[in-house]
Amino acid sequence: MLLSLLKQRSTMLHRAGVFATIVTEQAAEAQETGIVMIDATHARAHRAWRFKRGRRRLIGRTRGGLNPKLHVLADAKGRPIRMFLSAGQTSGYIGARALLADRRHDAGWFRNALIGTGISPCIPSRTGRKTSIPHDTGPYRLRHRIENMFARLKDWRCIGTRYDRCPILSLSACALAANVIYWL
16 A cells, blocks of 8 residues: 555656756756757667557657657756657757767768758768868767766666656656766
């Protein structure tokens, strides 16, 4: 009975968005002026979790199968500011003004698409590119911090394998883990 009550209360808090609000409020208090990084990662999901009674579960087709994608906005220290979930095939650069990306994103059409939408790319050139395109190395060196943040979040087993079917509960679990790791 006590376990059932705890589950009900935690579900109620998750659905109310309490944990995501805590992350946003903690980040607003500690926010510094400087670099804001954007990145996304996939969380593995079970194949049977695609639909439940006609509702979507934010699981989309990726290279690794059907997975959701966790998007995170982080500060210069790699601490999460905002988080949201989307289907796996959703692009990670929608709504950004500047994009720090890996070498794997170095393509002419991709750079032109970014510039056409008003986003300034900070992408190093591939080693096989005939003409190297310069990029700002200062901000790019900070990119490892957001990658390390995802690694620390995925150390929590429920996030690395997405045990929660409901996107709201899954996002709240990510926010709870971020609160414990970075803000407590």
